[in-house]
Amino acid sequence: MKFSLKIxxxxxxxxxxxxxxxxxxxxxxxGFDVDSLGTARVFYxxxxxxxxxxxxxxxxxxxxxxxxxxxxxxxDIEVSGV
Amino acid sequence: MRFAVIRxxxxxxxxxxxxxxxxxxxxxxxxxWYKEGxxxxxxxxxxxxxxSYGDYLRAGAIATRTPIMKDVIRHAxxxxxxxxxxxxxxxxxxxxxxxxxxxxxxxxxxxxxDVCLRVENNSSPFTSLYEEGEVIRIPIAHxxxxxxxxxxxxxxxxxxxxxAFKFCDESGNVTPEANPNGATGNITGxxxxxxxxxxxxPHPERAAEEILxxxxxxKIFDSMIAYLESL
Numbered sequence: 001m002k003f004s005l006k007i008x009x010x011x012x013x014x015x016x017x018x019x020x021x022x023x024x025x026x027x028x029x030x031g032f033d034v035d036s037l038g039t040a041r042v043f044y045x046x047x048x049x050x051x052x053x054x055x056x057x058x059x060x061x062x063x064x065x066x067x068x069x070x071x072x073x074x075x076d077i078e079v080s081g082v
Numbered sequence: 083m084r085f086a087v088i089r090x091x092x093x094x095x096x097x098x099x100x101x102x103x104x105x106x107x108x109x110x111x112x113x114x115w116y117k118e119g120x121x122x123x124x125x126x127x128x129x130x131x132x133x134s135y136g137d138y139l140r141a142g143a144i145a146t147r148t149p150i151m152k153d154v155i156r157h158a159x160x161x162x163x164x165x166x167x168x169x170x171x172x173x174x175x176x177x178x179x180x181x182x183x184x185x186x187x188x189x190x191x192x193x194x195x196d197v198c199l200r201v202e203n204n205s206s207p208f209t210s211l212y213e214e215g216e217v218i219r220i221p222i223a224h225x226x227x228x229x230x231x232x233x234x235x236x237x238x239x240x241x242x243x244x245x246a247f248k249f250c251d252e253s254g255n256v257t258p259e260a261n262p263n264g265a266t267g268n269i270t271g272x273x274x275x276x277x278x279x280x281x282x283x284p285h286p287e288r289a290a291e292e293i294l295x296x297x298x299x300x301k302i303f304d305s306m307i308a309y310l311e312s313l
Contacts, residue, residue, distance in 0.1 A: 018190035071183040
């Protein structure tokens, strides 16, 4: 069965996010009252797996082995049927 | 004695490193294209600076997952010397040859300038020709060079004398003002757990000849050669 994965990689809580600070600063300069801002990276992919659980597991494996660096990142995986 | 310099697509300090090792330090050195793998035994491996794979995903992340890095990790596991410079340091950290990660600078721009480093440890194969506490001048050139590791890792590195270099001022004071990229504890040179791997953001190969304004970095390569000769 085909499943779609949406994998979001973000910085762990408390990690400095210099790009987010610069973006927040720019939004403030435009007059937007933004208190906090974080950035994340999203990967969309389709996998062929027997069920939803193994699709999720495959996504976790991809995060652990390449997509995320455990020193600074956490990740979230959403699975949906195609 | 023979050194290898690994070349990935996007490496750009590879030939500088080969030149310094071969022509300045006088050690036989092979440039090795990553697809060729390590076809023979080397005494030391240098992973050079550059932008392997365009820094896609994270600096060093893609290069780390190429087959040749398995050879490099095996070489390090057997006690062989590995030095990762700049992008090479990012690859060494991604490969877990050293703990932690080099990530985007505190002020997120590319910095290229001379910096002062304090030699924290002169008992490693990479630093034995320096005095402990010596201040050396070597350039940095990076956007993703801020060393990050959790408190426990930093404590372990300190306790095990595995910090090779810290950013400092000209008098050797390790201060926030002397920290160009926001690195945790001003750390910019880390040794692997057996002491035979060094990951460093500054470029010693760019400070190895008088004509370039400093020879402070040459002692790293000379230390490696002296260590290998002593075996």
